[in-house]
Amino acid sequence: MTRPTSRDVARAAGVSQATVSLVLGGKWPGRVSERTAGLVRDAAAELGYRPNLAARNLRLGSTRTALLVVPALTNEFFARVYTGAARVAAEHGFGVVLYPSPDGTGPARDPFASARAALDGVIASSMAADALEAIGGAALPLVMLDSDPAAGGARAHVNLAMADGMHQVVAHLEGLGHRRFLHLASAVRSWTFDVRAAALTAALGPGSTVRTVRSPLDVQAARGALEAALGPAEGHRGDRPTAVICDDDILAAGACKAARRLGLRVPEDLSVTGFDDLALATAVEPELTTVHLPAEQVGEHGMTALLAVLDGREWTAPDLPVGLVVRGSTAPPPGP
Amino acid sequence: MTRPTSRDVARAAGVSQATVSLVLGGKWPGRVSERTAGLVRDAAAELGYRPNLAARNLRLGSTRTALLVVPALTNEFFARVYTGAARVAAEHGFGVVLYPSPDGTGPARDPFASARAALDGVIASSMAADALEAIGGAALPLVMLDSDPAAGGARAHVNLAMADGMHQVVAHLEGLGHRRFLHLASAVRSWTFDVRAAALTAALGPGSTVRTVRSPLDVQAARGALEAALGPAEGHRGDRPTAVICDDDILAAGACKAARRLGLRVPEDLSVTGFDDLALATAVEPELTTVHLPAEQVGEHGMTALLAVLDGREWTAPDLPVGLVVRGSTAPPPGP
């Protein structure tokens, strides 16, 4: 009733353990006869043999497992990154273990205590530069996604053309006639959001102005933040922003709720844009004009990069393109 | 520059490998002198020693790792289940590896090919009974969450009082005066949805009627399904349903969109209820009246159950209670 080992298979097939290893490892052509190979495979199937990974890893010194560190598992973006990474990994016989860093972008606790697996490498997504020290200490090959390329430690980076995305947003809104913007920014500071803020300022045409409000990445908090910013006390009807540019779809959803509470119609009275293009973007009403991020591709590239690094190869790639998806939450500003 | 082993630590501390193992394993009190223990710990810290998990696993024959199989990672419900399971696991020195079953509730492909880790046990959430054969073949201890308790194979079950939740929904709506219901059900058949359907029928008071429409778990699909069901062709104003009971918040969000397209106001013309209480429930407008499911608790109980099973203990627990959260998507039916 105990699990069969390669020795058991060897005995059953009447061969040696070494032969079993060769056949099942797929490196027998020219070293083991066709007939013996068949015998071994039959015996293995018969016994329901599965190689013991721990032993294999011990022997090989590698685990064929990568750790994907994400700031929040409940966020669909990271779920998609995982999906992409896991697909590429699987194609190369690798596995991916998820480690949701407990405190958002704060310093990651030792992931080995949680994801107890020996690891070959780490992929970290959207983490603050120093949030990975606990992992970096392990001196494992590290690939960073959507993170500061200047941050040391990482052997490769996969980034998105976030600045270009923000440019597209601004161009779209200014094209509609908007000039007074509110930037509903993420309260959690991380490189990716700093880039968006900088790009927003840079993209602004002459005569356009922007005010910034910060909020945690949470629908209710975003609603509160925007209500406070646009509320009655701030009610200079004349210079009220006509468009809210959000760092994220979640913030945008909150912004829409706030608008409704303040008696403003979206998009007639107030335009709202997001970032990410999560399922949420088309679940709300009106649907969000937002910047689509190819999350799965990010994961795929991340894993590809890690495999290259593990292989001793260099790896670089241009930023992944992002594209504005225009839906119902943006329109020309209200007339005077 | 190569990774230090316990032998290196032993040499550095001037003791034997066995002593290192005892000290670092925390089972030295009474077997190793206080002073030596200090020496060992210092040496280990100095060298940045980390035990090799593969070797430990090989030796112990267990990996302290559980696999959590979920039908969809992008669903926040499962993300929360994972969070709960991972917390309990961490408290016991266990890790949790996620395996998103590729084809929804279909037969799970061999997870070992993807999550390449040796496993001590499997926790499967909301999967069809036969979807786990590939795993069951491995004869690993299995705990099923939100799944048919009659299904064989599982050593323990964690379930939710879904039927009671559906009763609460019906009681709430009938209390408001509704009598004609539409059940927007999940197209993917799984035990959890069958239970909801049965409970709905059972809970219906005399004089109440229900019609069932199925849709994939997707906002757009749900919108389409409901539009088709309530659309102009079906426009017998007299016997139109006044309330839509959805199997899931995602379906409910789609239902709200459909209503809006059909010119029906929610909740004045049409009440809508969901299930799950995801972030989505409060992101949409109006916010959803829905049944809150304690997802993290489900994960916690699942892991607790698995630990008990691995420990040779029996484990049973009553269904976890669920509670209706009344928000803005339900109201009395429109007058005649």
Added chain:
DNA sequence: CTGTTAGCGCTTTCAT
């Protein structure tokens, strides 16, 4: 109290 020893299951030379 501490060291010696054996062996977990696998892959890989090196002989045959």
Added chain:
DNA sequence: ATGAAAGCGCTAACAG
């Protein structure tokens, strides 16, 4: 074409 043997890093008996 196949087998014998060594050893990956760790832990648990068993000696001392």
